[in-house]
Amino acid sequence: MTALVRLRLAAFLCTGRALAPVLxxxxxxxxxxxxxxxxxxxxxxxxxxxxxxxxxxxxxxxLDVEPDGQRRLVRVLVGPAREYAAGLLAAALAALVTVAVAMVFPWLVGGVSGPVDPGDRSVPVGIAIGVWAHLLALPAAVALSALASRASTESAGYGVAVLAVGGVGAVVLGAA
Structure with missing residues (x-):
C-alpha cells in the first residue's frame, strides 16, 4: 500500500500536475x-x-494522473479496493500539505491579526477552529473528487461536470 501511495504522489509531483492547483x-x-x-x-x-x-x-x-493501462495493471496486481484506497490515501496526504500551507500563509502575508492584549486567547482558539474547519473540508473534497475521478465516471467530461457542480454547490450551499 505504501508503494502505491508513493507511486501516486510521485506521478502527481513529477509530471507537474500539482502546480496548477497549488497556484x-x-x-x-x-x-x-x-x-x-x-x-x-x-x-x-x-x-x-x-x-x-x-x-x-x-x-x-x-486520482486521474495515472494512464488507464497502468491503473488496470495495478488493479490486477493488488485488487481494485487496494488501488482505490491507495489513491484516496495519497489524495488525503496531498490535501493535508495544502491545508498546512493554508494555515501558515495568512501569517506570512499579514492577513490575520494577533492578540490585542497578553491575556487574549482568541488566537489559539481561532487557530484550533481553523484546523477543525480545514479538516472538515478535506474529507468532503476527497469524497467529491472520488466521485468525479475517471475510475468512477469513465469519462473526463463527466468527471469535470461532477466536480464543478459539487464544488460550486458546496460553496453556495455552505456544505463545507
Missing part, C-alpha cells in the same frame, strides 16, 4: 487575505470554504 490555492488565499487583517477564526473559516474546490480539483488531478 490556484495561493492566488485564492492571496486575494482572501489581501483585503486586510481578520481574526483567525473568521479568516480560517472563510479559507476552508474557499479551498474546498481547490482541494477537490487537486484530488481529482491526483
Amino acid at each position: 490556484a490555492g495561493l492566488v485564492a488565499l492571496g486575494i482572501l487575505y489581501g483585503g486586510g487583517r481578520a481574526q483567525p477564526a473568521e479568516a480560517y473559516g472563510v479559507s476552508a470554504v474557499v479551498l474546498l474546490p481547490v482541494l477537490a480539483w487537486q484530488t481529482k488531478i491526483l
Whole structure:
C-alpha cells in the first residue's frame, strides 16, 4: 500500500500536475487575505470554504494522473479496493500539505491579526477552529473528487461536470 501511495504522489509531483492547483490555492488565499487583517477564526473559516474546490480539483488531478493501462495493471496486481484506497490515501496526504500551507500563509502575508492584549486567547482558539474547519473540508473534497475521478465516471467530461457542480454547490450551499 505504501508503494502505491508513493507511486501516486510521485506521478502527481513529477509530471507537474500539482502546480496548477497549488497556484490556484495561493492566488485564492492571496486575494482572501489581501483585503486586510481578520481574526483567525473568521479568516480560517472563510479559507476552508474557499479551498474546498481547490482541494477537490487537486484530488481529482491526483486520482486521474495515472494512464488507464497502468491503473488496470495495478488493479490486477493488488485488487481494485487496494488501488482505490491507495489513491484516496495519497489524495488525503496531498490535501493535508495544502491545508498546512493554508494555515501558515495568512501569517506570512499579514492577513490575520494577533492578540490585542497578553491575556487574549482568541488566537489559539481561532487557530484550533481553523484546523477543525480545514479538516472538515478535506474529507468532503476527497469524497467529491472520488466521485468525479475517471475510475468512477469513465469519462473526463463527466468527471469535470461532477466536480464543478459539487464544488460550486458546496460553496453556495455552505456544505463545507
